[in-house]
Amino acid sequence: MTTRPARVWAEVTGGNALGRGQQPALSWWLPEGCSVQHAYQVRTDDGYDTGRVEGAIQSFVRLPVFDRSRRSALAQVKVWTDLGESAWSDHVRLESGLLGEQDWHARWIGVEEAERPEQGSRPAYWLRTLIDVPPAAEARLYLTALGLYEAFLDGSRVGDAVHDLSFDDRTWREAVARDVDVTIVRSVAPPVRRVQEIRPAAVRPVRGPGDGTDAFVADFGQNFSGWVRLERPAGGRVTLTHGEWLDRDGDLTTRHLDVDLPIFPERLPLGQVDEVVPAGNGDVFEPRFTTHGFRYVRIQGQPGPFGPNDITGVVVHSDLRRLGWFSCSDERVSRLHEAVVWSLRSNMCDIPTDCPQRERAGWTGDWQIFAPTAAYLYDVLAFTRKWLGDVALDQRADGCVANISPCPPAEAPGPGRGPARARGV
Numbered sequence: 001m002t003t004r005p006a007r008v009w010a011e012v013t014g015g016n017a018l019g020r021g022q023q024p025a026l027s028w029w030l031p032e033g034c035s036v037q038h039a040y041q042v043r044t045d046d047g048y049d050t051g052r053v054e055g056a057i058q059s060f061v062r063l064p065v066f067d068r069s070r071r072s073a074l075a076q077v078k079v080w081t082d083l084g085e086s087a088w089s090d091h092v093r094l095e096s097g098l099l100g101e102q103d104w105h106a107r108w109i110g111v112e113e114a115e116r117p118e119q120g121s122r123p124a125y126w127l128r129t130l131i132d133v134p135p136a137a138e139a140r141l142y143l144t145a146l147g148l149y150e151a152f153l154d155g156s157r158v159g160d161a162v163h164d165l166s167f168d169d170r171t172w173r174e175a176v177a178r179d180v181d182v183t184i185v186r187s188v189a190p191p192v193r194r195v196q197e198i199r200p201a202a203v204r205p206v207r208g209p210g211d212g213t214d215a216f217v218a219d220f221g222q223n224f225s226g227w228v229r230l231e232r233p234a235g236g237r238v239t240l241t242h243g244e245w246l247d248r249d250g251d252l253t254t255r256h257l258d259v260d261l262p263i264f265p266e267r268l269p270l271g272q273v274d275e276v277v278p279a280g281n282g283d284v285f286e287p288r289f290t291t292h293g294f295r296y297v298r299i300q301g302q303p304g305p306f307g308p309n310d311i312t313g314v315v316v317h318s319d320l321r322r323l324g325w326f327s328c329s330d331e332r333v334s335r336l337h338e339a340v341v342w343s344l345r346s347n348m349c350d351i352p353t354d355c356p357q358r359e360r361a362g363w364t365g366d367w368q369i370f371a372p373t374a375a376y377l378y379d380v381l382a383f384t385r386k387w388l389g390d391v392a393l394d395q396r397a398d399g400c401v402a403n404i405s406p407c408p409p410a411e412a413p414g415p416g417r418g419p420a421r422a423r424g425v
Contacts, residue, residue: 001084001085001086001087002031002033002034002081002083002084002085002086002087003031003032003086003087004031004078004086004087004088004089004090005028005029005030005031005077005078005079005086005089006028006029006030006031006032007028007029008026008027008028008029008075008076008077008089008090008092009026009027009028009092010024010025010026010027010075010092010093010094011024011025011027011060011188011381011382012024012025012186012188012382013025013060013062013385022066022186022188023062023063023064023065023066024062024063024065024066024075024094025060025061025062025063026042026060026061026063026075026077026092027058027059027060027061028040028058028077028079028089029058030058030079030081031079031081031083031086033083034079034081034082034083034086035081035082036056036081036082037055037056037057037058037079037080037081038054038055038056038079038080038081038082039052039053039054039055039079039080040052040053040055040057040058040061040077040078040079040080041053041077041078041079042061042063042075042076042077043075043076044063044065044073044074044075044076044094045073045074045091046071046073048063048065048073048075052080058079063075063094065094065096066094066096066099067096068096068099069096069097069098069099069100069103070095070096070097070098070140071094071095071096072093072094072095072096073093073094073095074091074092074093074094075091075092075093075094076088076089076090076091076092077089097142097186098142098184098186101183101184104142104184107177107178108177108178108179108180109127109175109176109177109178110175110176110178111125111127111173111175111176112173112176124288124289127175128172141153141158144184146180146182148289150288159191185389187386188382188385188386188389189318189350189382189383189385189386189387190318190319190320190382190383191318191319192316192317192318192319192349192350193316193317193318193319194226194314194315194316195315195316195317195319196314196315197229197312197313197314197315198220198221198222198224198312198313198314198315199220199308199309199312199313200218200219200220200221200308200311200313201219201220201221201308202218202219202221202308203216203217203218203219203306203307203308203310203311204216204217204219204250205304206249206250206251206252206298207251214304215298215299215300215301216298216299216302216304216306217246217250217251217252217296217297217298217299218296218297218299218308218311219295219296220294220295220296220297220313221295222295222342223244223293223294223295223342223346223356224293224294224295224313224315224342224345224346224356225291225292225293225315225316225317225345225346225347225349225356226291226292226313226314226315226316226317227274227286227287227290227291227292227313227314227316228240228242228286228297228311228312228313228314229284229285229286229311229312229314230276230284230285230286230299230302230310230311231284231309231310231311231312232278232282232283232284232310233276233278233283233285233302234278234280234302234303235278235301235302235303236277236278236301237275237276237277237301238275238276238277238278238285238299238300238301238302239273239274239275239276239298239299239300239301240273240274240275240276240297240298240299240300241254241272241273241297241298241300242272242273242274242292242293242294242296242297242298242357243257243270243272243294243295243296243298243357244257244293244294244295244296244357245296246296251298252296252297252298254269254270254272257270257357257358258270259358270357270358272292272293272294272357274287274290286314291316291349291356291360292356292357293346293355293356293357293358293360294357297311297313299311315345316349317345317346317348317349318348318349318350318383320348320378320379320380320383321378321379322377322378322379323375323376323377323378323379324376324377324378340373340377341377344370344373344374344377344378347366348374348378348380348383351387351390351405351406352366352367352370352371352374352383352384352387353366354366361404362387362390362404362405362406363403363404364391364401364402364403364404364405367384367387371384387405390405390406391405393405394406394407
């Protein structure tokens with residue numbers, strides 16, 4: 001008997017743009033030293049078994065096991081090759097989630113607002129509830145929102161870092177039910193995560209605009225998508241401005257990215273500004289619900305001294321598996337390829353975008369051109385399938401697709417678009 005298959009992984013495949021009819025599919029690498037597969041067998045710990053299946057296929061072998069909601073199973077593969085029968089592979093978990101509209105029996109909720117604040121001034125609300133989980137039990141949280149959200153369980157962020165939370169119980173109010181007409185869609189793409197941290201290559205003092213106070217510019221030596229973590233913000237209001245270029249005095253400028261078109265009465269600034277009001281207790285500032293595209297950050301209002309150890313760049317994008325690398329004897333060509341990789345990484349934050357700093361929109365032509373190159377570098381299959389579902393849902397009845405997907409109302413191509421949707425996790 002040979003060793004087990006070197007690697008086994010699962011993808012969610014099939015179905016329509018609303019996620020109906022999806023099934024898991026397994027792919028695997030042959031054991032080391034094998035060159036030909038003659039047959040395979042797949043089994044799960046809850047009774048599914050293909051038996052021996054003759055053939056060389058080892059990619060996207062579909063398993064019809066998503067026959068009911070919340071089905072969870074562990075799958076294994078073994079193969080027969082030119083070196084004989086292999087051992088069973090490691091387990092791969094398959095979980096169907098919620099498959100039907102009737103499974104989402106919770107109500108949409110929101111916050112009662114006497115007057116809706118203007119765009120850019122809206123608060124981020126905390127919603128909470130109490131649940132009882134039996135000791136040593138396993139539980140699943142099924143959650144979605146019309147927008148971005150974070151979930152915490154007993155003060156710990158679900159799926160990521162730990163935060164200590166404290167609130168004045170007197171400030172909590174009852175949530176109110178909302179009427180929301182959307183179809184909930186399961187996302188098949190990998191989640192967006194913090195994937196890397198970068199220390200600045202340099203931090204330089206600059207003069208503040210107008211008031212003559214000191215400021216600092218941090219140079220991370222590399223354009224990327226994400227944000228910064230500021231250690232112990234102090235003083236009054238601290239303003240972080242993100243951008244990709246410096247002016248002749250070495251200060252940050254974003255004028256080349258401002259929107260200056262005849263249809264607008266005045267230039268529209270790029271933005272990418274975070275404002276921090278320090279609590280004075282030594283907290284660390286790290287923004288939520290945003291990403292920026294930048295190499296440089298201007299820090300205004302933070303008392304000195306200020307150096308590279310006081311700020312960290314956090315690279316944020318869809319957590320895709322790297323597949324391909326390239327290097328050669330000509331350093332210039334290697335650097336060009338590295339720039340291509342970073343350009344891709346800066347434009348794959350849940351959808352393929354045109355740029356990470358201004359529009360950040362899913363222009364359909366951009367990914368159409370670049371997807372073959374991206375597939376050499378990263379496993380973009382599930383990422384692309386998820387986005388193509390957005391494209392299909394934005395498609396008009398006459399077959400025309402939107403210029404941008406997901407398509408905001410202002411860019412909608414006209415009547416006959418598909419139904420609204422929210423992606424559930």
